[in-house]
Amino acid sequence: MASLVQHLLARANRAHSVRSYNALVARFRRQYRGDYDMAMIASIGALSPIEFAQQGDGHVAVLRHHGLQDGMSVYDLGCGSGRTAMALQRSGWQGHYKGADIVKPLVNYLKSKCPGYDAVVHRKLTIAAPDESLDMVFHWSVFTHLYPEECFLYMEDTFRALKPGGRLVFSFLELEDAKHHGVFDSRIGRFRKHGWSDTLDVFLHRDWIAYWGQRIGFEDISFTDGTDGTHHPEFWQALAAMTKPGSS
Numbered sequence: 001m002a003s004l005v006q007h008l009l010a011r012a013n014r015a016h017s018v019r020s021y022n023a024l025v026a027r028f029r030r031q032y033r034g035d036y037d038m039a040m041i042a043s044i045g046a047l048s049p050i051e052f053a054q055q056g057d058g059h060v061a062v063l064r065h066h067g068l069q070d071g072m073s074v075y076d077l078g079c080g081s082g083r084t085a086m087a088l089q090r091s092g093w094q095g096h097y098k099g100a101d102i103v104k105p106l107v108n109y110l111k112s113k114c115p116g117y118d119a120v121v122h123r124k125l126t127i128a129a130p131d132e133s134l135d136m137v138f139h140w141s142v143f144t145h146l147y148p149e150e151c152f153l154y155m156e157d158t159f160r161a162l163k164p165g166g167r168l169v170f171s172f173l174e175l176e177d178a179k180h181h182g183v184f185d186s187r188i189g190r191f192r193k194h195g196w197s198d199t200l201d202v203f204l205h206r207d208w209i210a211y212w213g214q215r216i217g218f219e220d221i222s223f224t225d226g227t228d229g230t231h232h233p234e235f236w237q238a239l240a241a242m243t244k245p246g247s248s
């Protein structure tokens, strides 16, 4: 009996982001009943269709800065409702796109807007791609909702799936940036009032990310402040980038 309870607790915990994100998307679908586009836009944190498109264009500018070229195979972890996919499509980029997310309605929405793009529901902490098959793996505001250990496992499997010379680029929250304090403050408010929060918002440290990256085998690990608009529009979240050694 004890081991069954332990097993069920472990399963429930393992699925924390699946439960919380499915509940969040269901809430927005109720809130925007009759406006499915807005439900899908709000589900990934954008406030309007214009913001959704502008942010997507910013994502593409970040990818271009980090080496995105036509003909590449890219993987969008936690692709949501297709903010980046639609922007890639708008930009005229030609290549192989694969998105993965844990929420089926988000994946279906992306596929309806980007018919030539591949997207799957994938709920393991792995990259749904063969060894050394990807030129770039990217994710925006995904590690913000995962435990550090889950982030590490995703990074480890990203290394496996990247081609030699392939790049990993992702965004994260850090308390060193005063602009991220509002997220923490609202969590404190929720914990003070209710004793818990229905979603996880995680703040990472650059030295943890660098340590994980080095331990896994990545090189050329770099960071960009969320307020840095030198090479692309300011991202708001901080960015990490790293390379799998070798050349493709």
Ligand SMILES: C[S@@+](CC[C@H](N)C(=O)[O-])C[C@H]1O[C@@H](n2cnc3c(N)ncnc32)[C@H](O)[C@@H]1O
Pocket (backbone or CB within 6 Å): 017, 018, 021, 043, 044, 045, 077, 078, 079, 080, 081, 082, 083, 084, 100, 101, 102, 103, 106, 139, 140, 141, 142, 145, 146
């Ligand atoms: C803030 S949204 C960002 C969506 C998308 N990356 C974008 O920028 O438009 C976070 C996304 O991460 C997904 N997600 C949450 N937990 C995840 C997990 N364990 N594995 C993969 N994706 C996850 C959510 O379903 C959601 O689509």
